[in-house]
Amino acid sequence: MVNGMPGPMATAAAEACLRKNMDLCPFAITGPDMSPQTITVTDPDTKRTATVNLIPSSDMPTITSLLPNHQPNLIAIDYTHPSAVNSNADYYAKNKIPFVMGTTGGDRDALISSVTEPKPHYCVIAPNMGKQIVAMQYALTTLEEQFPGAFQGYNLEVVESHQKKKADTSGTAVAVIGSIKGMIGEKDSDGFRNPEDVVLLRDDKSSSDFGVPSEYLDAGHAFHTYTLTSGDGSVEFELKHNVCGRRVYADGTADAVKFLRKVIGEKGEGGARVYSMIDVLKEGALE
Ligand SMILES: NC(=O)C1=CN([C@@H]2O[C@H](COP(=O)(O)OP(=O)(O)OC[C@H]3O[C@@H](n4cnc5c(N)ncnc54)[C@H](OP(=O)(O)O)[C@@H]3O)[C@@H](O)[C@H]2O)C=CC1
Numbered sequence: 354m355v356n357g358m359p360g361p362m363a364t365a366a367a368e369a370c371l372r373k374n375m376d377l378c379p380f381a382i383t384g385p386d387m388s389p390q391t392i393t394v395t396d397p398d399t400k401r402t403a404t405v406n407l408i409p410s411s412d413m414p415t416i417t418s419l420l421p422n423h424q425p426n427l428i429a430i431d432y433t434h435p436s437a438v439n440s441n442a443d444y445y446a447k448n449k450i451p452f453v454m455g456t457t458g459g460d461r462d463a464l465i466s467s468v469t470e471p472k473p474h475y476c477v478i479a480p481n482m483g484k485q486i487v488a489m490q491y492a493l494t495t496l497e498e499q500f501p502g503a504f505q506g507y508n509l510e511v512v513e514s515h516q517k518k519k520a521d522t523s524g525t526a527v528a529v530i531g532s533i534k535g536m537i538g539e540k541d542s543d544g545f546r547n548p549e550d551v552v553l554l555r556d557d558k559s560s561s562d563f564g565v566p567s568e569y570l571d572a573g574h575a576f577h578t579y580t581l582t583s584g585d586g587s588v589e590f591e592l593k594h595n596v597c598g599r600r601v602y603a604d605g606t607a608d609a610v611k612f613l614r615k616v617i618g619e620k621g622e623g624g625a626r627v628y629s630m631i632d633v634l635k636e637g638a639l640e
């Protein structure tokens with residue numbers, strides 16, 4: 354059940370599910386102000402298609418009434434809006450729907466609480482589903498664990514550019530900054546853990562100057578640069594990950610669904626917990 358269509362990321366994830374031979378649930382949740390509508394999703398590679406009835410989030414009783422015909426095999430994918438993260442996660446947990454949460458923002462602590470208490474729920478939650486970016490995040494968490502404080506005294510600057518419609522600060526940047534702060538040895542301080550410390554580029558001129566190709570200004574891009582400079586300015590490190598389009602996340606999302614299905618089949622209720630994309634990567638489940 355791919356929630357958030359006809360939004361671009363949910364649509365890309367639905368196409369990836371078709372590409373990877375999964376069946377789409379014939380109904381899904383759309384934005385609260387949308388009219389109910391039927392859409393056709395077509396994977397451009399395989400040409401597989403599926404028809405999905407979109408039901409606005411203001412009419413959850415209708416969604417709930419349709420669930421019994423599709424459970425227990427139903428898995429939800431969520432690419433909606435930061436304002437919907439917590440209510441949607443609560444809904445999935447309450448209705449026993451395992452889910453992949455790609456939507457960023459919302460109250461992330463409350464999100465984790467809602468899927469761990471009163472009992473653990475099957476889900477994959479990650480601000481970035483792109484295989485190579487997940488691998489980079491794993492490398493950074495390893496550096497942070499192995500060499501905490503290796504960059505002590507360094508200053509961090511972060512600039513990210515996304516399409517103008519993006520509602521929040523990059524969730525990926527917030528996660529990566531967490532690891533870098535560990536390497537600086539400031540993990541527990543408030544400094545630079547807040548999204549407001551990130552420079553956001555959300556206008557065409559700034560994004561173009563930052564290197565975003567013109568065709569991806571609105572069509573979806575995620576450019577990030579993290580610069581670490583020693584206190585005396587004599588040493589500088591730069592970490593950069595620039596993505597055009599959404600396919601890399603969509604493929605990772607479909608792989609995460611397959612991962613959940615496999616773990617549920619193997620472990621049953623005993624395996625229920627919050628998985629990260631690093632768990633999915635370590636299992637070799639990212640194609
Ligand atoms: N984890 C990852 O790898 C990635 C995560 N993302 C994240 O995915 C999210 C979606 O991105 P994107 O598609 O670009 O965003 P958009 O805002 O363009 O699209 C979101 C869609 O969700 C709909 N929506 C809003 N509220 C609800 C709700 N309560 N239930 C169901 N649908 C709802 C919107 O409808 P309406 O317009 O009517 O409000 C819209 O169609 C963002 O948080 C983004 O950061 C993006 C890329 C990769």
Ligand SMILES: O=C(O)C1=N[C@H](C(=O)O)C[C@H](O)C1
Nearest residue numbers: 457480519522523524525575
């Ligand atoms: O909204 C986007 O586009 C993206 N959102 C995710 C985030 O906030 O980290 C991942 C990527 O940056 C694209």
